[in-house]
Amino acid sequence: MVTDVINSNDLHKVDPVFGQMSFDNHEQVVFCNDKDTGLKAIIGIHNTVLGPALGGTRMWDYKNEWEALNDVLRLSRGMTYKSAITGLNLGGGKAVIIGNAKTQKTPELMRKFGAFVHSLSGKYITAEDVGMTTADMDTVREVTPYVTGISESLGGAGNPSPITAYGVFMGMKAAAKYKYGSDVLEGKSVFVQGIGNVGEALVEHLVDEGANVTITDISQERLEAVSAKYGATIYSGNDIYAETMDIYAPCALGATINDETIYKIKAQIIAGAANNQLALEAKHGPILQERGIVYAPDFLINAGGIINVYAELEGYDRKEIMRKTENIYNTTLEILNNAKTDNITTNQAAMRMAEARIEARKKENSK
Numbered sequence: 001m002v003t004d005v006i007n008s009n010d011l012h013k014v015d016p017v018f019g020q021m022s023f024d025n026h027e028q029v030v031f032c033n034d035k036d037t038g039l040k041a042i043i044g045i046h047n048t049v050l051g052p053a054l055g056g057t058r059m060w061d062y063k064n065e066w067e068a069l070n071d072v073l074r075l076s077r078g079m080t081y082k083s084a085i086t087g088l089n090l091g092g093g094k095a096v097i098i099g100n101a102k103t104q105k106t107p108e109l110m111r112k113f114g115a116f117v118h119s120l121s122g123k124y125i126t127a128e129d130v131g132m133t134t135a136d137m138d139t140v141r142e143v144t145p146y147v148t149g150i151s152e153s154l155g156g157a158g159n160p161s162p163i164t165a166y167g168v169f170m171g172m173k174a175a176a177k178y179k180y181g182s183d184v185l186e187g188k189s190v191f192v193q194g195i196g197n198v199g200e201a202l203v204e205h206l207v208d209e210g211a212n213v214t215i216t217d218i219s220q221e222r223l224e225a226v227s228a229k230y231g232a233t234i235y236s237g238n239d240i241y242a243e244t245m246d247i248y249a250p251c252a253l254g255a256t257i258n259d260e261t262i263y264k265i266k267a268q269i270i271a272g273a274a275n276n277q278l279a280l281e282a283k284h285g286p287i288l289q290e291r292g293i294v295y296a297p298d299f300l301i302n303a304g305g306i307i308n309v310y311a312e313l314e315g316y317d318r319k320e321i322m323r324k325t326e327n328i329y330n331t332t333l334e335i336l337n338n339a340k341t342d343n344i345t346t347n348q349a350a351m352r353m354a355e356a357r358i359e360a361r362k363k364e365n366s367k
C-alpha cells in the first residue's frame with residue numbers, strides 16, 4: 001500500500017484514522033491533549049516487530065488536524081522501512097506536536113509531551129525532528145528515559161546531521177557507480193537544494209571530491225555563507241528542476257518530485273536527504289524508472305541520523321556509526337541492481353528488502 005500526499009482539503013473525505021490512506025496498518029495511534037500547556041500531539045506507532053518504534057517529534061503549525069495526522073502516519077511508516085533496511089533492531093514511529101515551535105513551545109509543554117511518551121513504557125522512543133532542538137530533548141529526558149538525540153553531556157550521540165550527510169554521500173556515490181560505472185564524483189554537476197544542517201555537510205563532501213556544486217536555498221544568508229565557505233556556486237535561475245545537471249540532491253522538503261516537476265527533471269541521478277521525496281510513490285517512481293533517472297530511495301540513504309541515534313541505545317562508538325553509515329553504499333548498489341534485475345522501481349526494491357526483514361523476524365518471533 002502506498003501513502004501518497006493528500007491535499008489537506010480532501011482528507012476529510014476518508015475515514016478519520018483507520019481509513020486514512022497513510023494509516024497502512026499502524027499498530028497504534030495515540031492522541032495527546034493537555035489543557036494547561038496547550039499540548040496537542042499525535043504519536044504514530046507503525047510497527048514494532050524489529051524493536052521499539054523510534055522516530056523524531058516534529059512541531060509544526062499544521063493547517064488542520066487532518067494534515068497533522070496524515071503527516072505523522074506517513075513519517076512513522078517511513079521510519080519502519082528506514083530502520084528495517086538499515087539492519088537496525090528498531091520499529092517505526094513518529095510524533096507530531098501541533099503548533100508553532102517558535103511561539104508555542106515551552107519547557108512545560110515539552111515535559112508534558114515527555115510524560116505521554118513515558119506512558120507508552122518504551123514502545124515508542126522519541127528524538128528530534130523539525131521544530132525540535134537538542135535542548136528540547138534534554139527537557140523530555142527529565143521525565144522519561146525513552147528519548148534520544150539528547151546532549152552529549154547527558155549521554156547523547158550528538159548532532160546527527162553530519163552523519164546523515166555522509167550516508168547521503170555514500171548513497172550518491174553508489175548511484176554514480178551504478179549509472180556511470182565509477183563512483184568518483186569529480187567533475188559531476190550536483191545541485192544541492194536546501195543547505196541546512198545536512199545540505200551544508202553534503203556540500204563539503206562533494207567539494208572535497210571535486211564535484212561542481214550548485215546550491216539553492218530560500219535563505220540568502222545561508223547561500224552566501226555556504227558559498228563563501230566551500231566555493232559552491234549559488235543558483236541564479238528560477239527553475240532548478242529544468243536545469244541540466246548530473247545529480248539532483250533534494251535536502252530541503254519532501255514531495256519535490258511531483259506532477260509539476262517530474263517531466264522537467266534532466267538530472268540522471270536523484271540522491272538527497274529529504275524524507276518522502278516522491279509525492280506519489282506509485283506514480284512518480286515508475287515515471288523516473290521509464291525516464292532512466294536513477295533514484296536512490298530517500299529512506300535508505302538518509303538513515304545516517306537514525307544510525308547515530310541508535311548508538312545511544314546500543315552504546316556503540318563513533319567507529320561503528322561510521323561503518324554502518326558507510327554500508328549505505330553497498331545497500332544502495334544492491335537495491336539499484338535488484339530493481340534492474342526485477343524490473344521494478346528502486347523504491348519498490350528498497351521496500352521489498354525492508355519488508356522481507358520484518359517478515360523474517362515475525363516468523364522467528366512466532367516460533
Ligand SMILES: NC(=O)c1ccc[n+]([C@@H]2O[C@H](COP(=O)([O-])OP(=O)(O)OC[C@H]3O[C@@H](n4cnc5c(N)ncnc54)[C@H](O)[C@@H]3O)[C@@H](O)[C@H]2O)c1
Pocket residue numbers: 160161164193194195196197198199216217218219222251252253254273274275302303305306
Ligand atoms: N538532520 C538529519 O539528520 C536528517 C535525517 C534524515 C532526514 N532529514 C531530512 O533532510 C532534510 C534536511 O534536513 P536538515 O536537518 O538539514 O534541515 P534544516 O532545517 O537544517 O535545513 C533545511 C534547509 O532547506 C531550506 N529550504 C526550505 N525550503 C526550501 C525550498 N523550497 N528551496 C530551497 N531550500 C529550502 C531551509 O532554508 C534550510 O536551510 C529534511 O527534509 C529532513 O527531514 C534530516
